[in-house]
Amino acid sequence: DSGVTQTPKHLITATGQRVTLRCSPRSGDLSVYWYQQSLDQGLQFLIQYYNGEERAKGNILERFSAQQFPDLHSELNLSSLELGDSALYFCASSVDGFTGELFFGEGSRLTVL
Amino acid sequence: DAKTTQPNSMESNEEEPVHLPCNHSTISGTDYIHWYRQLPSQGPEYVIHGLTSNVNNRMASLAIAEDRKSSTLILHRATLRDAAVYYCILRDLISRAGGTSYGKLTFGQGTILTVHP
Numbered sequence: 001d002s003g004v005t006q007t008p009k010h011l012i013t014a015t016g017q018r019v020t021l022r023c024s025p026r027s028g029d030l031s032v033y034w035y036q037q038s039l040d041q042g043l044q045f046l047i048q049y050y051n052g053e054e055r056a057k058g059n060i061l062e063r064f065s066a067q068q069f070p071d072l073h074s075e076l077n078l079s080s081l082e083l084g085d086s087a088l089y090f091c092a093s094s095v096d097g098f099t100g101e102l103f104f105g106e107g108s109r110l111t112v113l
Numbered sequence: 114d115a116k117t118t119q120p121n122s123m124e125s126n127e128e129e130p131v132h133l134p135c136n137h138s139t140i141s142g143t144d145y146i147h148w149y150r151q152l153p154s155q156g157p158e159y160v161i162h163g164l165t166s167n168v169n170n171r172m173a174s175l176a177i178a179e180d181r182k183s184s185t186l187i188l189h190r191a192t193l194r195d196a197a198v199y200y201c202i203l204r205d206l207i208s209r210a211g212g213t214s215y216g217k218l219t220f221g222q223g224t225i226l227t228v229h230p
Binding site for chain 2: 002004033035042043044045048056058090092101102103104105106107
């Protein structure tokens, strides 16, 4: 158990819909990262937050947005969903976002029908 | 981030050592070599990292070539639980106001390790 909690574990929805994925980082970790894992693209970095502020951006689509709240939990919002958005979405956290290892949650599996 | 090259797959027998190679010929002086692994149906987990010297921890050892263009992750006695995808990743150290920080963690395709009983 990494200490990172992601909800929901599974989500099935239809094209055009909007979903929100939630992540609670390890106690004391200030930085949160979001990754997308699909069969054809592998693990893709989406975005990183540190203490509520965006720190780094990766291959995140404009239809996707994220934020980190004052209590340090984070949400990834996916809108106008397409079939290709079906994937595992991982959240990770680290102590300070600058050094050291990332701790990953077990992921949220999104299926878009 | 600089690119790494790993074999697509490797096989090992239980309780035997496993040497997982990684080539990173374009590594720069500030790149740290990180290894993560992803067990089936789980998120990635940190294994080990190093800069120039060989490193050991409770999970594995990391042997880094003198020219740093390659490295090897060593599992001393493979168990069935070590069956996973192993990722070799370069993270550069960036100077920033107030100190330094690692660049983002960019995963490649990794090596699928199969461990036979």
